[in-house]
Amino acid sequence: MQCFVFFGIQGSGKGTQAELLSENLNYQHINIGDLFREQVLRQTDLGLQVQDIISRGELVPDSLVFEIVDSSLLPERQGIVFDGFPRTLVQAEYLVEHFQVRQVFFLELAEAVAIRRISSRRICNSCGENYNLESDPPRQDDVCDKCGGELVIRNDDKPEAISRRLTEFYEQTLALKEFFASRDLLSEIDASQDVEEVAAAIRKAIGSLLN
Numbered sequence: 782m783q784c785f786v787f788f789g790i791q792g793s794g795k796g797t798q799a800e801l802l803s804e805n806l807n808y809q810h811i812n813i814g815d816l817f818r819e820q821v822l823r824q825t826d827l828g829l830q831v832q833d834i835i836s837r838g839e840l841v842p843d844s845l846v847f848e849i850v851d852s853s854l855l856p857e858r859q860g861i862v863f864d865g866f867p868r869t870l871v872q873a874e875y876l877v878e879h880f881q882v883r884q885v886f887f888l889e890l891a892e893a894v895a896i897r898r899i900s901s902r903r904i905c906n907s908c909g910e911n912y913n914l915e916s917d918p919p920r921q922d923d924v925c926d927k928c929g930g931e932l933v934i935r936n937d938d939k940p941e942a943i944s945r946r947l948t949e950f951y952e953q954t955l956a957l958k959e960f961f962a963s964r965d966l967l968s969e970i971d972a973s974q975d976v977e978e979v980a981a982a983i984r985k986a987i988g989s990l991l992n
């Protein structure tokens with residue numbers, strides 16, 4: 782099964798870009814953070830196991846990540862766009878063993894800009910829909926467009942958890958650049974541009990692969 786992968790610092794816009802690309806290609810979009818948050822909202826066994834880990838801003842153990850990846854795969858999928866997976870070298874090994882990786886996009890963004898973007902993020906506390914007050918605001922302040930639920934700041938977007946998540950990013954996830962570059966799969970994209978410019982850079986990078 783073919784896949785594309787997005788990774789980058791929190792706030793780099795990987796969720797938005799992964800969604801756009803998956804719509805363009807008609808691929809399944811797998812956002813691991815959203816899947817975990819859905820389990821937490823539903824208070825499933827898995828949700829109960831991961832909720833404290835996520836709200837502290839730590840990474841969920843690899844075995845639980847593999848469990849959620851495997852259980853989310855749709856039988857009718859044409860391909861997959863992974864967003865937020867892999868985040869560790871063990872996960873990257875798992876990815877290349879189980880999927881045919883076409884290209885990996887590293888969305889590059891300075892930490893100060895990332896922190897500013899994260900502070901504008903909101904999430905619906907009833908259906909889990911994501912918003913950004915600057916780039917993707919709801920029609921009515923603090924109210925979810927989809928379900929009318931209340932928009933709140935994610936627990937793990939609060940300052941202490943953010944600093945933990947950034948540490949995890951530098952200590953675990955950044956090493957994936959080298960991992961994928963050495964396999965000739967890495968495209969580095971300047972994520973400081975606006976959404977449309979970033980999307981255009983991604984389309985350009987995969988143009989030769991898709992034609």
Ligand code: AMP
Nearest residue numbers: 813814835839840841846865866867868
């Ligand atoms: P995100 O919405 O992508 O920032 O993910 C939210 C949280 O879910 C992360 O801070 C981790 O606790 C957990 N998570 C998401 N993806 C992974 C992954 N690939 N490996 C481990 N934990 C993950």
